[in-house]
Amino acid sequence: MSGYQTIDLKYHGLDEADAVFLFETERGPVLVESGPAVTLQTLRRELQRLGVDPDSIHAILLTHIHLDHAGAAGWFADHGATVHVHPFGVRHLSDPSRLNASARRIYGDELDRIFGELLRCPESRVAPVEDGARLDFGNVAFTAIETPGHARHHHAWATEIDGRRVCFTGDVAAMRLPGTNFPLFPLAPPEFELEPWLASLARLEAMDFDRLELTHFGRIEDPRAHLARVRDRLERETDVLRELIEDDTLEDEDRLAAYRAWISEEGRNLDQAHLRAFAKRSLLSMNLAGVRRYLQTRTAS
Ligand SMILES: [Zn+2]
Incomplete structure (x- = not known):
């Protein structure tokens, strides 16, 4: 095979x-x-x-x-x-x-x-x-690419298949709403950090793969466009969460509602029920906690 x-x-x-x-x-x-x-x-x-x-x-x-x-x-x-x-x-x-x-x-x-x-x-x-x-496994070999940001200990795995350079990206190239090119992010505490994540995306972009494979989920045949979309959204999404966290007139329920509204607006052309099935409340509240923790550790250091 x-x-x-x-x-x-x-x-x-x-x-x-x-x-x-x-x-x-x-x-x-x-x-x-x-x-x-x-x-x-x-x-x-x-x-x-x-x-x-x-x-x-x-x-x-x-x-x-x-x-x-x-x-x-x-x-x-x-x-x-x-x-x-x-x-x-x-x-x-x-x-x-x-x-x-x-x-x-x-x-x-x-x-x-x-x-x-x-x-x-x-x-x-x-x-x-x-x-x-x-x-090296004989007919197939893999190279580890350290790609922190989602987690400090994250590797993507590069290989070559039938002359095509393929990268298995774990979570560094985001998740994708099935059937769409809409990125979703796990900004998980305690290790989410924006700058290393952006640097990891730049590293993958520079390697110019022919294909990416996302764990969540599947094949990306236009890595350049995908990585550009992911970088743009990651920066804006972190920014939106930062503003919500820094607004001390809000409770977390308000922040989650505003974050939900922002994601719906970003995905306004999508089936909203489908979007909600993947952009679940548990993901949104994890992301709120992840960005909060990231902001705290950044000020502390
Ligand atoms: Zn993860």
């Missing part, structure tokens, strides 16, 4: 919300991302449907260790896969207790429904990957 397959995890029953990418390499099957623990059964079923034994996964390349990207990796590590991740992510994969406890503080019992806890990876199965490192 040349190329790769996109596996739709049907996250919470939604099409095109969360992806895993499957490569069949000369060293064995390789995944980019693992998805969250709650979709592990779906992923295993989809692998089997594609003729791949889930026990035979050779390696997993993670873009970062958030629960919706890395939660299920531990199961594959227990079955022999090596998990490649930014050096900052290593200890959280081999001992996820702190990460899970902080997710539990945010989501409470809902954590088990929304993501599930991050499964622990045996320490010997986790391999740190520095910026620029190349992982």
